Amino acid sequence: MEALIRRLQEFHVVEPLAVEAIEVAFTELTLPKYELLVEQGKTCRHLYFLEKGALRGFYTLDGKEVTHWFGFENDFVTSFHSFITQQSAVENIQLIEGSVLRAISKEQLTALLNRFPSVERLLRIAYENYYIRLEERYVNAHFRSAAERYEDLLARQPHIIERVPLGQIAAYLGITQETLSRVRSKY
Amino acid sequence: MEALIRRLQEFHVVEPLAVEAIEVAFTELTLPKYELLVEQGKTCRHLYFLEKGALRGFYTLDGKEVTHWFGFENDFVTSFHSFITQQSAVENIQLIEGSVLRAISKEQLTALLNRFPSVERLLRIAYENYYIRLEERYVNAHFRSAAERYEDLLARQPHIIERVPLGQIAAYLGITQETLSRVRSKY
DNA sequence: GTTGGGCTTTGACAAAAGTCAAATTACAGT
């Protein structure tokens, strides 16, 4: 639990009463590898904090799974579009390792926001952070070659290599597995 | 001014007192074509609402300007990374038409957020919306061919074709001008 | 109407990445 609170306070420090309420609102759950947290077509009703483990987001395209995103320790994860609009999700989120998570429902989050303006502020700041990160990823995907993006990934998240199969990393980078394999063979 | 308030209330309705304060905080400015709203290397101190006109965000890469984004009527625009962190911007924002804008400074925005929890909520919801839109753009850029993305763009923002030179649209789609021209020649 | 500069198209070729198939390697379960 401390990890979650610590991560939240990196965005914005809130009063003890709010911390308590947050602690109560999040439920711990331990799930095995391959478990689906979010399923295409279903509505995603929770926001998760990944305390330990790893997971991926993927689409199905022409019958193939295309991973477009990974989450690791201390990440907040959900299918944003689905969680926010409460419409059905267009992606799947699946554990790629046995993981420990904390979950909060949309309703509980709304209740927290109504009760504590400080939590509203925290969430606003969290969005700012996540928005900037996404923007960076977007620009990278747009303006850099496969090789550059791979080196970037290695520099930022070296652990990803040991924890995720190559095909999924390739999809994340927006290239095929074979191309990535060739990029790697040239160091 | 009504356009700005109307757009804001689409996110979240706030009390009259907050509306008044928002109206006071935003300054109207009219600027000519080619004017730079944000300059690479300088800190972006304002958030803008584009009331009338059009603009683009661009990077310089190997001495060339690469447009990665457009803004039109009723868009909120700023160099997010720079505005939020108050570090120097990595991109430029330039008017591509003479435009009417409303600007609010970082300090004024912070003051509004401290005074009105309802504005904090409004901003949080605005971020949710903008985050989802960016995510969509990201997935599109990642998983669709040049031709598909062009058709998408035509469907969503048909006016862009008349208002923006082809080379900039191509950059926005992540392809060269020549490739886009060839895509178009096949209807 | 002519001129000149930006914008767009076209052509020829090069480079990057994709596809399909086969070969190799890694590794979990027995």
Add this chain to the structure above:
DNA sequence: ACTGTAATTTGACTTTTGTCAAAGCCCAAC
């Protein structure tokens, strides 16, 4: 240690996109 499956690499070939250069087109200024 052996086996079988999944993951990764390699090869041959195709498709897509990029690059560079040369027209062609549009339109505003003279």
